[in-house]
């Protein structure tokens with residue numbers, strides 16, 4: 090073992106760089122690019138990129154390209170040509186759907202079809218994993234190693250990074266302590282920390298559940314607006330409290346509080362989605378217009394925590410069949426689905442109907 094950071098650690102550094110608008114260098118397949126998120130790019134750095142020579146493109150997901158009516162020649166991705174006479178505002182307006190309805194005149198947008206898009210794809214994946222809008226300004230450079238060394242930029246070999254970006258981060262228990270709660274006095278909070286520098290996740294254990302029998306379990310995704318603020322736009326807060334109450338009443342259970350805010354897109358992007366919902370789009374359409382899939386969560390995390398805690402079978406409190414499928418795919422037996430129907434309001438009726446119609450939720 091050397092003192093030098095490995096690929097997992099370098100990716101974590103890269104995410105921090107990207108969140109501040111510092112470009113990273115991606116290399117692979119004999120090619121190299123500079124990549125920087127459209128969202129955090131500043132005008133001076135765009136000018137500096139252009140001064141390197143060559144033509145930067147804006148890599149977006151096929152989801153975003155569809156809204157923009159831009160051809161996605163790379164399957165799940167489109168490389169939009171950035172005209173030489175446009176500035177940062179143009180780049181950001183293409184990346185961000187906030188003003189799509191006010192200013193629908195962005196096109197026609199030209200997209201690249203020649204050459205390989207593997208590095209562009211890696212750039213978008215990395216930007217997405219940093220919880221930014223999934224759009225990256227990408228510039229091909231002749232010598233990635235030299236550019237990284239000259240400017241002190243993080244260098245990521247994509248052959249090494251690809252498998253790391255696709256796997257579920259390894260989680261290890263950090264600490265647990267007794268936590269009496271209104272719903273159950275016999276509570277214990279466990280903290281799990283991922284090895285990739287990402288968010289910690291929590292397990293709330295109620296009572297002393299028998300590891301040999303199916304445990305009453307809930308995989309709850311963080312919802313700051315619902316859980317903390319009592320938002321009427323979703324049913325998360327009431328679901329959280331009802332799950333804890335049922336576990337308290339039965340005397341045993343485990344609730345995982347997974348920090349996957351906004352179905353995995355982060356709170357800032359969720360608020361972008363809420364703005365789009367105020368323009369008339371539903372929860373799924375809003376995610377797509379931003380360039381995301383309907384649900385970007387990784388449910389392997391929850392299965393991994395349950396297994397580490399010694400559970401192999403669950404009575405899962407959910408209305409979402411995808412959670413059941415993912416748990417079973419991860420080798421956890423779901424012996425029963427326990428419906429969790431609380432918190433319906435006039436304001437969230439449309440949201441719940443969309444989840445039933447488009448995401449397969451059980452009513």
Ligand SMILES: Nc1nc2c(ncn2[C@@H]2O[C@H](COP(=O)(O)OP(=O)(O)OP(=O)(O)O)[C@@H](O)[C@H]2O)c(=O)[nH]1
Nearest residue numbers: 309310311312323349350351352362372407408409
């Ligand atoms: N992107 C996005 N996320 C939302 C929206 N409304 C709520 N969320 C998030 O959706 C997640 C809700 O997760 P869960 O409570 O696990 O809900 P679920 O997948 O419907 O499954 P069950 O509640 O188990 O039936 C939380 O992370 C919320 O922050 C929205 O309009 N857009």
Ligand SMILES: [Zn+2]
Nearest residue numbers: 312315323325
């Ligand atoms: Zn919510």
